[in-house]
Amino acid sequence: MITNVTEFEAIAKEKLSKMVYDFYASGAEDQWTLKENRNAFSRILFRPRILVDVSKIDLTTTVLGFKISMPIMIAPTSMQKMAHPEGELATARAASAAGTIMFLSQTLSSGSTSSVDEVASTGPGVRFFQLYMLKDRNVVAQLVKRAERAGFKAIALTVDRPLLGRREADIKNRFTLPPHLTLKNFEGLDLGKLNKTDDSGLASYVPEQLDPEIDRSLNWKDVKWLQTITSLPILLKGVLTAEDARLAVEAGAAGIIVSNHGARQLDYVPATISALEEVVKAAQGRVPVFLDGGVRRGTDVFKAMALGASGVFIGRPVVFSLAADGEAGVRKVLEMLHDEFELTMALSGCRSLKEITRDHVVTDWDRP
Numbered sequence: 001m002i003t004n005v006t007e008f009e010a011i012a013k014e015k016l017s018k019m020v021y022d023f024y025a026s027g028a029e030d031q032w033t034l035k036e037n038r039n040a041f042s043r044i045l046f047r048p049r050i051l052v053d054v055s056k057i058d059l060t061t062t063v064l065g066f067k068i069s070m071p072i073m074i075a076p077t078s079m080q081k082m083a084h085p086e087g088e089l090a091t092a093r094a095a096s097a098a099g100t101i102m103f104l105s106q107t108l109s110s111g112s113t114s115s116v117d118e119v120a121s122t123g124p125g126v127r128f129f130q131l132y133m134l135k136d137r138n139v140v141a142q143l144v145k146r147a148e149r150a151g152f153k154a155i156a157l158t159v160d161r162p163l164l165g166r167r168e169a170d171i172k173n174r175f176t177l178p179p180h181l182t183l184k185n186f187e188g189l190d191l192g193k194l195n196k197t198d199d200s201g202l203a204s205y206v207p208e209q210l211d212p213e214i215d216r217s218l219n220w221k222d223v224k225w226l227q228t229i230t231s232l233p234i235l236l237k238g239v240l241t242a243e244d245a246r247l248a249v250e251a252g253a254a255g256i257i258v259s260n261h262g263a264r265q266l267d268y269v270p271a272t273i274s275a276l277e278e279v280v281k282a283a284q285g286r287v288p289v290f291l292d293g294g295v296r297r298g299t300d301v302f303k304a305m306a307l308g309a310s311g312v313f314i315g316r317p318v319v320f321s322l323a324a325d326g327e328a329g330v331r332k333v334l335e336m337l338h339d340e341f342e343l344t345m346a347l348s349g350c351r352s353l354k355e356i357t358r359d360h361v362v363t364d365w366d367r368p
């Protein structure tokens with residue numbers, strides 16, 4: 001019997017090939033940041049308040065104007081069909097059932113026909129689209145339009161991956177996308193020179209092939225450009241410093257996601273939970289600040305909220321639970337985190353998200 005989110009990983013490991021499991025699980029290089037994303041949470045302790053009537057707890061919140069059941073959402077993770085045949089579609093249904101937001105990765109994969117449109121057709125639900133900046137801006141513009149037309153409500157521009165981080169397990173395993181999976185969001189677009197290497201549509205578009213198309217020149221001007229091609233709010237995903245948080249606000253970002261890409265990019269950056277507070281302070285409440293990275297417990301969610309996050313996203317727990325049990329697995333993960341977070345609130349004396357304050361936690365940097 002599974003009693004917590006982390007336990008899904010062992011089941012996924014048994015079910016998946018080594019290549020796929022390693023792709024999901026790995027971090028970059030020494031994987032210091034990967035461990036630190038978890039360890040840093042364990043250095044934050046609670047200062048619970050007692051004798052508060054907690055017979056009613058309200059976890060609901062609003063993200064970019066959308067009311068959701070809890071501040072726990074789904075991060076974009078690529079190629080979910082390697083985990084389960086229904087991939088992103090199962091995730092979309094689970095997010096919708098839980099009343100929360102799902103981010104769809106630009107590098108959505110599919111065995112058959114899925115794309116932003118097919119994810120949209122799984123039923124109602126608030127969905128955001130994650131974007132990597134490609135050299136060919138025409139393709140970027142088409143991807144954004146397609147997401148808009150499919151009813152996606154926001155764009156997250158991932159800013160921490162101008163180049164792919166070194167994930168040594170993937171190098172050793174010679175990671176490639178299984179041949180029956182394709183990056184469907186690109187299908188049917190005018191790809192210009194992106195199509196050049198490919199005789200069979202996009203069937204062989206593995207991430208390594210997409211990678212040379214990702215624009216290393218990505219800079220603040222591109223954030224401005226993105227605003228000229230869409231009216232959707234733009235979140236910047238991958239901010240870790242106060243300096244960049246200020247620039248993000250000045251550049252017109254509608255929100256910031258404190259993220260280190262699940263420790264898959266630059267190793268030896270701090271855990272996201274350690275970087276969160278400086279970003280929150282720099283944002284000065286002008287835009288919401290979210291966090292992802294290592295969130296595995298309701299207590300983690302509470303800690304992030306206490307340090308000023310407006311919500312959190314989960315990555316690997318989704319792919320592992322998807323591998324273990326498809327849509328039911330992802331639903332279970334969301335339910336477990338919901339229930340653990342509710343319990344944490346109750347045991348800390350908080351009845352609503354706004355009652356969670358900085359005084360409810362003490363961090364290692366508070367202590368002398």
Ligand code: FNR
Nearest residue numbers: 024075076077078105158261262293294314315316
């Ligand atoms: C990711 N992440 C990611 N981010 C992004 O912006 N676009 C993407 O396509 C992907 N793909 C992806 C695949 C896999 C297998 C992982 C594990 C991660 C990063 C993701 O959105 C998020 O930042 C982290 O996964 C959060 O950390 P945890 O919850 O996995 O610890």
